Amino acid sequence: xxxxxxxxxxxxxxxxxxADALLVLSPENRRYLSGFPPLDVSLTESSGALLITRREQFxxxxxxxxxxxxxxxxLFEPVIYERGLFAKLxxxxxxxxxxxLLFEELYLSVAGEKALRKALPEVEHLGVxxxxxxxxxxxxxxxxxLLRKALEIAEEIMTRAESLIRPGVSEKEIAAEIxxxxxxxxxxxxxxxxxxxxxxxxxxxxxxxxxxxKPGEPVILDLGVRYQGYCSDITRTFCVGExxxxxxxxxLLVLEAKRAAEKEIAAGVPARRxxxxxREVFRRAGLEAHFWHSLGHGVGLAVHEAPALSRRQRxxxxxxxxxxxxxxxxxxxxxxxxxxxxxxxxxxxFERLNRLGFLFEA
Amino acid sequence: xxxxxxxxxxxxxxxxxxADALLVLSPENRRYLSGFPPLDVSLTESSGALLITRREQFxxxxxxxxxxxxxxxxLFEPVIYERGLFAKLxxxxxxxxxxxLLFEELYLSVAGEKALRKALPEVEHLGVxxxxxxxxxxxxxxxxxLLRKALEIAEEIMTRAESLIRPGVSEKEIAAEIxxxxxxxxxxxxxxxxxxxxxxxxxxxxxxxxxxxKPGEPVILDLGVRYQGYCSDITRTFCVGExxxxxxxxxLLVLEAKRAAEKEIAAGVPARRxxxxxREVFRRAGLEAHFWHSLGHGVGLAVHEAPALSRRQRxxxxxxxxxxxxxxxxxxxxxxxxxxxxxxxxxxxFERLNRLGFLFEA
Numbered sequence: 001x002x003x004x005x006x007x008x009x010x011x012x013x014x015x016x017x018x019a020d021a022l023l024v025l026s027p028e029n030r031r032y033l034s035g036f037p038p039l040d041v042s043l044t045e046s047s048g049a050l051l052i053t054r055r056e057q058f059x060x061x062x063x064x065x066x067x068x069x070x071x072x073x074x075l076f077e078p079v080i081y082e083r084g085l086f087a088k089l090x091x092x093x094x095x096x097x098x099x100x101l102l103f104e105e106l107y108l109s110v111a112g113e114k115a116l117r118k119a120l121p122e123v124e125h126l127g128v129x130x131x132x133x134x135x136x137x138x139x140x141x142x143x144x145x146l147l148r149k150a151l152e153i154a155e156e157i158m159t160r161a162e163s164l165i166r167p168g169v170s171e172k173e174i175a176a177e178i179x180x181x182x183x184x185x186x187x188x189x190x191x192x193x194x195x196x197x198x199x200x201x202x203x204x205x206x207x208x209x210x211x212x213x214k215p216g217e218p219v220i221l222d223l224g225v226r227y228q229g230y231c232s233d234i235t236r237t238f239c240v241g242e243x244x245x246x247x248x249x250x251x252l253l254v255l256e257a258k259r260a261a262e263k264e265i266a267a268g269v270p271a272r273r274x275x276x277x278x279r280e281v282f283r284r285a286g287l288e289a290h291f292w293h294s295l296g297h298g299v300g301l302a303v304h305e306a307p308a309l310s311r312r313q314r315x316x317x318x319x320x321x322x323x324x325x326x327x328x329x330x331x332x333x334x335x336x337x338x339x340x341x342x343x344x345x346x347x348x349x350f351e352r353l354n355r356l357g358f359l360f361e362a
Numbered sequence: 363x364x365x366x367x368x369x370x371x372x373x374x375x376x377x378x379x380x381a382d383a384l385l386v387l388s389p390e391n392r393r394y395l396s397g398f399p400p401l402d403v404s405l406t407e408s409s410g411a412l413l414i415t416r417r418e419q420f421x422x423x424x425x426x427x428x429x430x431x432x433x434x435x436x437l438f439e440p441v442i443y444e445r446g447l448f449a450k451l452x453x454x455x456x457x458x459x460x461x462x463l464l465f466e467e468l469y470l471s472v473a474g475e476k477a478l479r480k481a482l483p484e485v486e487h488l489g490v491x492x493x494x495x496x497x498x499x500x501x502x503x504x505x506x507x508l509l510r511k512a513l514e515i516a517e518e519i520m521t522r523a524e525s526l527i528r529p530g531v532s533e534k535e536i537a538a539e540i541x542x543x544x545x546x547x548x549x550x551x552x553x554x555x556x557x558x559x560x561x562x563x564x565x566x567x568x569x570x571x572x573x574x575x576k577p578g579e580p581v582i583l584d585l586g587v588r589y590q591g592y593c594s595d596i597t598r599t600f601c602v603g604e605x606x607x608x609x610x611x612x613x614l615l616v617l618e619a620k621r622a623a624e625k626e627i628a629a630g631v632p633a634r635r636x637x638x639x640x641r642e643v644f645r646r647a648g649l650e651a652h653f654w655h656s657l658g659h660g661v662g663l664a665v666h667e668a669p670a671l672s673r674r675q676r677x678x679x680x681x682x683x684x685x686x687x688x689x690x691x692x693x694x695x696x697x698x699x700x701x702x703x704x705x706x707x708x709x710x711x712f713e714r715l716n717r718l719g720f721l722f723e724a
Contacts (some may be wrong), residue, residue, distance in 0.1 A: 037569075038569070044468055044469075045666065063654060064565065066565075067565055067568075068569075103472075105471060105472040105473040105476070106406050106471050106472075106473045107406075107471065108471060108472050109467060109468050109469065109470060109471055109472070110465075110467040110468075110470050110471070110472060110474075110475050110489045111467040111468045111489065111491060112472075113472050114467070114489070127472045127473065127476070129473055172545065172546065173546065175545060176542050176543075176545035176546045177542065179541055179542060179545050179550075180538050180539065180541060180542030180545075181538075183534065183537060183538035183541055183542075184534070184535065184538045188541075188554075192550075203426065203428075203429055203430075206429075207399070207400070207430075292425060304407065
């Protein structure tokens with residue numbers, strides 16, 4: 001879907017909700033609709049907002065992003081604020097005749113809403129969620145191309161990181177190299193990479209530590225990059241030195257679960273089926289309790305987005321959804337194995353975006 | 363101030379506001395009070411919350427952080443939630459007899475507040491801000507030691523980055539090296555580093571680009587790391603190749619402004635005086651309009667925190683405040699120069715935390 005079509009759909013949603021405008025605060029939604037690339041530096045430091053009325057669209061940002069606003073968001077009129085977003089909205093609201101304003105309630109703080117209410121006391125404002133995220137769920141071919149490219153770079157980094165695995169190297173050293181490569185080859189990591197070895201591999205999101213790798217330990221590498229805003233996400237697990245029989249056994253079971261899950265992925269199938277299929281493989285091995293998280297999640301401009309592949313997800317998959325498939329087994333006294341690919345949901349099945357293989361084949 | 367004393371002060375604030383508990387959502391406040399280190403991956407993905415009642419304190423987090431919760435926050439009772447923070451609060455509220463709950467309004471989204479209201483319909487909840495941030499403003503000797511260490515590492519990285527400056531190298535390559543070193547030598551960057559050359563150096567927060575450095579251009583490097591949670595922030599400006607006369611002239615003027623500003627830094631002095639002193643140096647040179655931002659900001663567990671050193675800041679500095687001093691001059695057709703140090707406010711003056719010098723001396 002081209003940017004103009006995305007905007008048209010937002011405006012249809014405005015009309016349907018009898019609203020005059022939408023204030024877009026999510027960095028991913030901002031980029032999806034306008035092309036404006038900055039992320040937000042922290043929870044309390046926004047790079048700007050889009051104000052989309054039924055007729056026009058504005059990119060409101062501060063002087064730091066004056067040039068980016070002009071260059072990257074050609075469909076939007078740049079509006080630079082010196083004294084903050086809400087002061088600028090106060091100026092604009094009467095000029096635009098705003099009476100009923102929608103805002104993204106996941107991305108405005110309670111303090112922000114107080115400021116909005118104070119700046120626009122006459123304007124009714126309503127929190128919405130999922131309005132733009134809903135448009136983002138199904139990816140078109142151009143977006144799938146960017147996700148493929150982001151994954152290709154992540155696989156290159158995975159291969160280089162694998163070559164660093166040896167006894168004595170620390171988790172942090174490998175993570176630092178992954179991060180440096182992510183900045184050299186792409187726009188940076190799509191999330192802080194995980195390098196988790198030995199018992200730390202049983203903590204699904206452990207921070208890379210000073211711990212050094214030891215022979216026979218499992219090492220989970222979970223990484224991804226951003227490419228033109230689009231995120232990749234891949235996990236591989238390696239064994240330091242020669243794979244042990246226990247490692248091999250668990251690895252093959254996780255791979256079996258992954259393949260069982262993928263068989264359930266196709267347009268029209270409820271998203272929970274894939275999760276349940278992986279869980280069933282583990283259940284038969286008596287290890288269901290060692291799979292602690294959901295099977296996967298959507299990936300796009302955000303590294304985690306809809307749809308979730310979880311036991312509780314009743315929605316059906318659609319052609320063009322891009323999701324991760326990432327079963328894992330974790331043992332606090334030993335470590336864990338997780339294997340993660342990205343796949344596109346298609347009519348009648350799925351397309352794997354990865355090219356990288358596995359250590360063993362089932 | 364030890365963690366026990368910090369908690370005691372929070373509990374005094376609860377009593378003063380006749381509240382039963384405070385829900386702490388800011389990652390920096392979480393770490394300050396408990397020691398729990400995870401940051402939040404994104405606006406919508408929290409690593410947990412502290413619930414501090416008048417008698418007890420709990421660290422609520424998800425299973426990913428089970429081990430960190432136990433190991434890093436000894437004064438807090440870990441509570442692991444499988445179905446989200448609000449479902450767990452719903453269980454806890456009657457057990458703890460919560461009737462009036464404070465929450466951090468800068469760190470809870472409007473959607474989050476809706477969920478809170480739904481989970482705890484009987485509990486009055488009130489947004490607060492600055493309650494914990496106020497405690498964090500004045501740093502004790504241990505914190506200043508950590509900030510000094512974080513800055514020492516940043517200066518080491520600055521020196522190594524300077525050695526990469528030569529015609530033909532890209533901004534992104536230098537930024538990637540800064541980021542890699544930040545992860546190798548510390549807990550990572552405290553903010554995305556700025557490497558801005560030529561006309562890009564006139565954009566205060568430009569993203570590092572593919573642009574290659576050219577002889578005679580100014581290059582601004584603005585970087586910092588996190589060390590045990592504490593942030594450093596330093597800026598130096600270099601000239602590619604031999605410094606040009608224009609570069610030297612502007613550099614010396616910025617350095618003069620920096621020193622004029624520092625003379626106004628002491629406990630009891632209004633924070634705006636330092637900003638105005640720098641601005642006065644530029645005004646006398648007819649260049650005030652080329653200084654586009656405030657003089658500086660507090661630094662601690664957050665890279666930007668109170669107090670701001672700005673024209674509009676009427677508050678007085680206190681002994682133990684740690685602030686940046688970072689005047690700059692920017693020319694869209696040429697580039698810019700910014701120089702930034704970190705200083706501790708003391709009785710009767712200030713202490714510079716930096717050791718690194720400057721290219722020229724005024």
